[in-house]
Amino acid sequence: MLYVIPYPTIDPVLIAIGPFAIRWYALAYIVGILFGWWYAKRLVSNARLWGKDGSPITPVDLDDFVLWATVGIIVGGRIGYVLFYDPGAFLAAPLTIFEVWHGGMSFHGGFLGTTIAMALFCWKRGIPFLSLIDVIGPSVTVGLCLGRLANFINGELWGRPADVPWAMVFPNADGQPRHPSQLYEAALEGIVLFLVLRILTHKQLRLRQPGYVAAVFAMGYGLARIISEFFREPDIQIGYFSGGLTMGMLLSVPMVLAGLGLLIYVRRRDRV
Incomplete structure (x- = not known):
């Protein structure tokens, strides 16, 4: 216990007025969506990033898409969590499916939900699907990052037992020092991935190659999540699969493969 640092206990509720409460978890989603909306509009408005033909997406398109994206994130994220992580509990108490303020969202489900929303929106508007993914990927x-920080504040999704100097004892765990894996994920999935995609969009001008940024986003998130899963305690109701794999790893492998396949397609297409 000598090397354990104190867990900085923060009230999960930011503001409470009577029965009305604003939680850090909900605020992370709201700020994340608003930032993503703003950043995506900046990307499509920067003519230098797109070349002589300009962006095939307008800021007005993104104004209209933000509602579609919000629905895709929330509905997909919740359904994904129910199906992937705890179907039994929700079958026993179906109404708890709607209690999203208590947490329980799946990135992979939200990713699928948003992808479906993008496909439908592009079909309706006649927008190139790959270009929209290229814009949305860096924006999320x-x-x-904020979502993982909210997980840390909630004291949930903690890491595996550890003896590193920055190990923490989480109040809702079992008293063992553990990796603050939420912070690892915030750094890898949020900060590092943002910087990589920023280089692709602003330095290498990869938005001119539809699908390139989307491919790197899918591979980058998948790899970041797989790495983080080595330090994260798996959900207790699922545990480990054969070979020490976790549900997060299994769901991330298809993302890496899909991103790799898309990258190969883009590179071959652009050689023609």
Whole structure:
């Protein structure tokens, strides 16, 4: 216990007025969506990033898409959590599915929900699907960072037992010093991935190659999540699969493969 640092206990409720409460977890989603909206509009408005033909997406398109994205994130994230992580508990008490303020969201479910929303929106508007993904991918990274910080504040999704100097004892765990894996994920999925994609969009001008940024986002998130899972305690109701794999790893492998496949397609297409 000599090397354990105190867990900085923070009230999960930011503001409470009577029965009305604003939680850090909900605020992370709100700020993440608003930032993503703003950043995506900055990307499509920067003519230098797109070349002589300009962006095929307008700021007005993104104004209209933000509602579609919000629905995709929340509905997909919640359904994904129910199906992937705890179907039994929700079958026993179905109404708890709607209690999203208590947490219980799946990134992979939110990713699928948002992808479906993007596909439908592009079909309706006649917008190139790959270009929209290229714009949305970098825009969600700050939201991913904030979401993991909210997990840390809630004292949930903690890491595996550890003897590193920065190990922490989480109040809702079992008293063992553990990796603050939420912070690892915030750094990898949020900060590092944002910087990588920023280089691609602003330095290498990869938005001119539809699908390139989206491919790197999918691979980057998948790899970041797989790495983080080595330090994160798996959900107690699921545990480990064969070979020490976790549900987060299994769900991330298809993202890496899909991103790699898309990258190969983009590179071959642009050689023609």
